[in-house]
Amino acid sequence: MDARVLQIEGVRHRYGALTAVDGVDLRVAPGECVALLGPNGAGKTTLIGLATGLLAAQEGRVRVCGGDPRSAATRRHLGVVQQTMGFPTTLTVAELVRGAAVRAGRPAAAAGPVLAEVGITDLARRRSAKLSGGQRQRVALAMALVGDPDLLLLDEPTAGLDVAARRTFWQVLARRRDAGVGILLTTHILEEAASTADRVVVLHRGRVVAEDSPGGLSARLADRTLTARSGVDVVVLRGLPGVLTAVRDGERVRVTSAEPERVLRAWLPLDDALGELRVEGAGLEQALFALTDDRSERDDETMGVPA
Amino acid sequence: MTAVVERAVERREGFDARVLGVEVAEGLRAILREPTALFFAVLMPVLFFALFAGIFGGYTSPSGLPAAATMLATYGTFTVATVMMVNPGVTVADDRTRGWLRVKKVSGTPIAVSVAAKVIAALPYALLSLLAISAVSLLVAGPVLDVGTWLRLVGVLLLGGLPFALLSLAVGFVASSNATVAILNAILFPMSIASGLWIPPEMLPGVVQAIAPVLPTFHLAQLALGQLTGAGGLGHLVALLVSTVVAAALAGLAYRNLRV
Numbered sequence: 001m002d003a004r005v006l007q008i009e010g011v012r013h014r015y016g017a018l019t020a021v022d023g024v025d026l027r028v029a030p031g032e033c034v035a036l037l038g039p040n041g042a043g044k045t046t047l048i049g050l051a052t053g054l055l056a057a058q059e060g061r062v063r064v065c066g067g068d069p070r071s072a073a074t075r076r077h078l079g080v081v082q083q084t085m086g087f088p089t090t091l092t093v094a095e096l097v098r099g100a101a102v103r104a105g106r107p108a109a110a111a112g113p114v115l116a117e118v119g120i121t122d123l124a125r126r127r128s129a130k131l132s133g134g135q136r137q138r139v140a141l142a143m144a145l146v147g148d149p150d151l152l153l154l155d156e157p158t159a160g161l162d163v164a165a166r167r168t169f170w171q172v173l174a175r176r177r178d179a180g181v182g183i184l185l186t187t188h189i190l191e192e193a194a195s196t197a198d199r200v201v202v203l204h205r206g207r208v209v210a211e212d213s214p215g216g217l218s219a220r221l222a223d224r225t226l227t228a229r230s231g232v233d234v235v236v237l238r239g240l241p242g243v244l245t246a247v248r249d250g251e252r253v254r255v256t257s258a259e260p261e262r263v264l265r266a267w268l269p270l271d272d273a274l275g276e277l278r279v280e281g282a283g284l285e286q287a288l289f290a291l292t293d294d295r296s297e298r299d300d301e302t303m304g305v306p307a
Numbered sequence: 308m309t310a311v312v313e314r315a316v317e318r319r320e321g322f323d324a325r326v327l328g329v330e331v332a333e334g335l336r337a338i339l340r341e342p343t344a345l346f347f348a349v350l351m352p353v354l355f356f357a358l359f360a361g362i363f364g365g366y367t368s369p370s371g372l373p374a375a376a377t378m379l380a381t382y383g384t385f386t387v388a389t390v391m392m393v394n395p396g397v398t399v400a401d402d403r404t405r406g407w408l409r410v411k412k413v414s415g416t417p418i419a420v421s422v423a424a425k426v427i428a429a430l431p432y433a434l435l436s437l438l439a440i441s442a443v444s445l446l447v448a449g450p451v452l453d454v455g456t457w458l459r460l461v462g463v464l465l466l467g468g469l470p471f472a473l474l475s476l477a478v479g480f481v482a483s484s485n486a487t488v489a490i491l492n493a494i495l496f497p498m499s500i501a502s503g504l505w506i507p508p509e510m511l512p513g514v515v516q517a518i519a520p521v522l523p524t525f526h527l528a529q530l531a532l533g534q535l536t537g538a539g540g541l542g543h544l545v546a547l548l549v550s551t552v553v554a555a556a557l558a559g560l561a562y563r564n565l566r567v
Binding site for chain 1: 323325326328329333336337340341401402404405406407409410411412413414415416417567
């Protein structure tokens with residue numbers, strides 16, 4: 001097998017005048033989980049579509065386990081959860097998962113253990129028409145896993161899942177990753193991406209604007225978050241030198257700043273009772289926001305597009 | 308990063324007949340569990356046959372055969388054409404609009420296998436309809452065909468359903484489910500009337516009689532009648548083959564532009 005389960009090189013894809021993916025390079029190794037992050041319209045779903053072979057790259061090269069993802073033989077190495085997966089309403093969960101096993105070249109009997117792994121054995125005899133949105137997502141995951149894929153491509157896989165189901169979902173993914181499965185996923189739940197992904201790739205306007213570990217990406221931002229119990233009005237705090245944002249959450253206030261010491265020097269004299277102070281680095285969400293927001297402003301200026 | 312474990316997954320490669328089996332089974336379940344789509348396709352031709360066989364079944368046709376026998380050929384053609392034209396196209400359109408065709412494509416299922424399964428899954432229902440009209444004929448007019456002739460007739464009708472299934476797929480590849488039903492019925496009913504499947508062609512206006520030889524339903528009906536009379540049907544067979552090629556080309560063209 002190729003050393004990389006997914007290899008995307010210099011790929012471009014356009015929809016008419018819109019360039020959805022613009023010269024992206026991306027690799028996923030066996031046993032690696034890569035989270036693809038970015039705002040809506042960044043090109044994440046297009047990139048997943050290219051990796052599944054549903055879209056043909058107009059420029060560049062896409063390889064899955066060394067093969068062309070548009071060939072049926074290569075696709076059997078893939079497990080895919082798409083954003084919108086419609087199942088025939090006449091089939092039961094067990095029939096859907098058994099069918100997925102056979103389509104992936106595996107025995108139909110592989111369905112039973114996977115239903116148990118995903119925690120939907122009790123739904124086995126239920127018709128897909130009677131499933132909730134979250135249950136459908138879990139069935140989709142079971143269908144993606146039952147073929148014992150080498151690469152999992154998951155487009156917003158936790159959308160619609162409750163907390164318990166999400167926890168199970170990430171546990172299942174972690175086990176598969178530890179077993180050597182490569183994973184490329186998109187998500188809007190950044191905490192989950194931070195806790196599970198080995199690497200984060202940030203897309204914006206079809207381009208990779210950052211690629212790092214979740215911690216490494218957060219550390220790139222000079223901004224710090226100061227959290228403290230304080231009675232000072234956030235409007236006053238926002239006026240202090242060095243404060244970028246100030247938000248109240250009950251008794252606590254969260255302030256972001258690139259100069260935390262300067263902020264503290266101005267804040268402490270205003271509040272004798274200030275307590276439970278914590279200074280932390282920026283989170284992944286702030287890093288993502290900064291990366292994509294700054295970039296969009298710069299791009300808008302360059303391209304002459306009105307904001 | 309987590310340590311990588313060597314994975315050894317046993318996986319069947321190349322064409323797997325089990326995939327076709329799964330596809331056919333899913334198609335049969337779909338019809339069995341949600342039969343409303345085929346309700347009119349199966350029931351209506353049978354009711355039509357019961358009505359007209361009840362009125363005219365006892366007469367003798369110009370060929371000297373009992374009218375109930377010739378009606379088995381013409382209404383049998385209508386029955387098979389209805390099932391084969393409605394079912395594969397509508398289910399493909401449904402799968403496409405639902406996103407299920409995309410799921411299957413990503414899974415590595417060749418779409419050709421998937422659509423072949425839809426045609427195969429429709430055949431038992433076409434056979435069921437033929438059995439139903441045969442039972443009605445038996446009730447109304449008694450045994451009008453020997454078993455060998457009846458088997459030949461059923462075989463010709465089922466094989467002759469292929470161009471209708473291909474035409475059905477061509478529409479189903481491009482239109483929505485509802486539009487597919489409307490378009491296919493808009494093709495099927497005029498074609499059936501003009502081919503003399505409901506009333507003898509001799510009773511139709513001249514202009515309609517002139518159109519009939521370009522319609523596949525006409526040629527299938529004539530081939531079916533030929534099984535009863537022993538008349539040679541080479542010309543009708545060739546015409547039906549040409550229809551199949553044209554329908555296959557249309558289906559292929561639609562498939563090439565298929566967006567899943």
